[in-house]
Amino acid sequence: MLELTKMRCPDCDSISSSVAFFKETPGDGVCSKCHGNGIGGLLDQFADSFNPFGTGHIKCDNCDGSGVCPTCDGTGEVDE
Ligand SMILES: [Zn+2]
Numbered sequence: 001m002l003e004l005t006k007m008r009c010p011d012c013d014s015i016s017s018s019v020a021f022f023k024e025t026p027g028d029g030v031c032s033k034c035h036g037n038g039i040g041g042l043l044d045q046f047a048d049s050f051n052p053f054g055t056g057h058i059k060c061d062n063c064d065g066s067g068v069c070p071t072c073d074g075t076g077e078v079d080e
Pocket residue numbers: 009010011012013027029030069070071072073074075076077
């Protein structure tokens with residue numbers, strides 16, 4: 001019998017904050033790079049402003065602008 005064991009997603013935004021550093025707590029399902037706003041970090045915005053091919057629309061390259069953690073698809077848990 002196949003058993004799927006769920007474990008906490010290591011890439012969620014909440015994992016990087018010390019407050020949620022409990023093993024029992026699942027991740028918050030939010031992209032850790034853009035913290036859910038979908039526009040990437042300050043460095044990305046800085047780089048984009050100097051990109052001659054930029055369209056002015058800055059997208060987080062970790063979640064493709066969705067703001068959702070791509071590792072767990074926003075569930076906060078991944079299959080072990
Ligand atoms: Zn996650």
